[in-house]
Amino acid sequence: MRAFEFHRASADPHALLAQLAAQTAPENTQFLAGGTTLLDLMKLDVMQPEQVIDINALDTSDLGEIRLDGDGLYLGAMIRMSEAADDIQIREQFPVISQSLDLAASPQIRNMASLGGNVLQRTRCSYFRDTSYEACNKRKPGSGCAALEGFNRAHAVLGTSDQCIAAYPGDFAQALMVLDATVDILSATGQRRIRFAELHRAPGATPHLEVNLAAGEIISGFRIPPSPFARRSLFLKIRDRESYEFALASAAVAIDRDGDRLQQVRIALGGMAAMPWRAREAEAILAGQLADDDLFRRAADAAFAAAQPRRHNAFKIDLGKRTLIRALQQAMAMEI
Ligand SMILES: Cc1cc2nc3c(=O)[nH]c(=O)nc-3n(C[C@H](O)[C@H](O)[C@H](O)COP(=O)(O)OP(=O)(O)OC[C@H]3O[C@@H](n4cnc5c(N)ncnc54)[C@H](O)[C@@H]3O)c2cc1C
Numbered sequence: 001m002r003a004f005e006f007h008r009a010s011a012d013p014h015a016l017l018a019q020l021a022a023q024t025a026p027e028n029t030q031f032l033a034g035g036t037t038l039l040d041l042m043k044l045d046v047m048q049p050e051q052v053i054d055i056n057a058l059d060t061s062d063l064g065e066i067r068l069d070g071d072g073l074y075l076g077a078m079i080r081m082s083e084a085a086d087d088i089q090i091r092e093q094f095p096v097i098s099q100s101l102d103l104a105a106s107p108q109i110r111n112m113a114s115l116g117g118n119v120l121q122r123t124r125c126s127y128f129r130d131t132s133y134e135a136c137n138k139r140k141p142g143s144g145c146a147a148l149e150g151f152n153r154a155h156a157v158l159g160t161s162d163q164c165i166a167a168y169p170g171d172f173a174q175a176l177m178v179l180d181a182t183v184d185i186l187s188a189t190g191q192r193r194i195r196f197a198e199l200h201r202a203p204g205a206t207p208h209l210e211v212n213l214a215a216g217e218i219i220s221g222f223r224i225p226p227s228p229f230a231r232r233s234l235f236l237k238i239r240d241r242e243s244y245e246f247a248l249a250s251a252a253v254a255i256d257r258d259g260d261r262l263q264q265v266r267i268a269l270g271g272m273a274a275m276p277w278r279a280r281e282a283e284a285i286l287a288g289q290l291a292d293d294d295l296f297r298r299a300a301d302a303a304f305a306a307a308q309p310r311r312h313n314a315f316k317i318d319l320g321k322r323t324l325i326r327a328l329q330q331a332m333a334m335e336i
C-alpha cells in the first residue's frame with residue numbers, strides 16, 4: 001500500500017465540502033465509509049488516492065436516517081447494509097431491497113459496508129484487480145483490455161463496449177432501479193438530485209469514468225417514491241455457491257398487477273451488464289398482458305436480444321433468461 005494522508009471529517013459536511021472545493025486536486029481524494037472495497041483496492045495498488053477522508057463522523061440526518069412517510073422511503077447513504085436489510089418496514093413494504101442486501105456479501109461485510117459505498121463499488125474483473133496485467137482500460141485508460149481475449153466467464157453480455165466488458169458487481173443497485181429511486185448528492189455548491197438510473201455510465205470509450213459524480217461530491221441518500229410496485233417485488237440471485245458470492249445472474253422485478261393482468265412490470269438485471277441494467281424491452285412486452293409462462297419467455301428473449309457473448313460467457317444468456325422467468329413467476333405467486 002502506498003503512503004496517503006488520512007483525515008477524519010468533522011461533523012459538518014459543508015465544512016468538508018468547502019475544504020475539498022478549495023483543494024487543487026479533489027479527484028485524488030477517496031471517502032472512507034465502511035472501507036470494505038476501498039481498502040482492498042488500495043492494498044492491491046489498483047486505487048492510489050493521495051488523501052482518504054473518513055466520513056463516518058459526519059453528523060447529519062441526511063446520511064444516517066431511514067425514514068418512511070408520505071413521500072416514500074428515504075435511505076441515508078451511511079446506513080449499513082445489514083441495518084437496511086433488517087428494517088421491518090423495508091422487509092414488509094420493499095422486499096426487493098432487503099432481499100438484494102441479504103444476498104450480498106457476508107454478514108460481517110454487511111455490518112460494516114454502507115449503502116452509498118455499495119452502489120459505488122468497482123468491478124470484480126480479475127484483470128482490473130491484478131496490476132500485473134498491463135492491459136485494463138478501466139484501470140489505465142488506453143492500455144487495452146485483457147479480458148476481451150482472456151478468461152471472461154464472469155463478464156458482461158449487455159451494455160459492453162470494445163474497450164471494456166466488465167460486469168457491474170452490486171446487488172442493491174438493481175433493487176433501487178426497479179423502485180425508480182433517486183439519489184441525493186451533496187457538493188460544495190449545494191445539493192442536487194438525479195435519478196438512480198443516471199448514476200452509472202456505460203463504458204463506451206471511457207470505461208474509467210464509471211459514475212456521474214464530480215470529484216468531491218458525496219451521496220447523502222436514496223429516495224424511493226411511493227408506488228404500487230413496491231410490495232410485489234423480489235430479488236433472485238444465482239451464484240456459483242450459496243455462501244457469500246457475487247451474482248452470475250440476478251433479476252430484480254417489481255410488478256403492478258390486476259388479477260392475472262400485468263399493469264406494468266419493472267425489471268433490472270445484475271451479473272449480466274456493464275452497469276445496473278433496466279430491461280425496458282422486456283417490460284414493454286409484459287405491460288398490459290395476461291401473465292403466463294409463454295409471455296415471460298418472450299419477455300426474457302427481448303431482454304437479451306442485444307446480448308453480445310464472448311468466448312467463455314455465452315452460457316450467461318440462457319442463465320439470465322431463466323433467472324428472469326423464474327423471478328417473474330415467483331413475484332406473481334407472492335402473497336401480499
Ligand atoms: C468478499 C466480498 C464479497 C462481496 N460480495 C458482494 C455481493 O455479493 N454483492 C454486493 O452487492 N456487494 C458485495 N461486496 C461488496 C460490498 O458490498 C462493498 O464492498 C460495500 O458495499 C462497499 O461499501 P463501503 O461502505 O465499505 O464502501 P467503501 O469501501 O468505504 O467505499 C467504496 C467507494 O465509495 C466511495 N464512497 C463511499 N461512500 C460514499 C458516499 N456516501 N458518497 C460518495 N462516495 C462514497 C468511496 O470513496 C469509495 O470509492 C462484497 C465484498 C467483499 C469484500
Ligand code: SF4
Pocket residue numbers: 123125126127128135136137138139144145146147148163164165166207
Ligand atoms: S473488462 Fe474492463 S475492467 Fe476488465 S480488463 Fe477489460 S477494461 Fe479492464
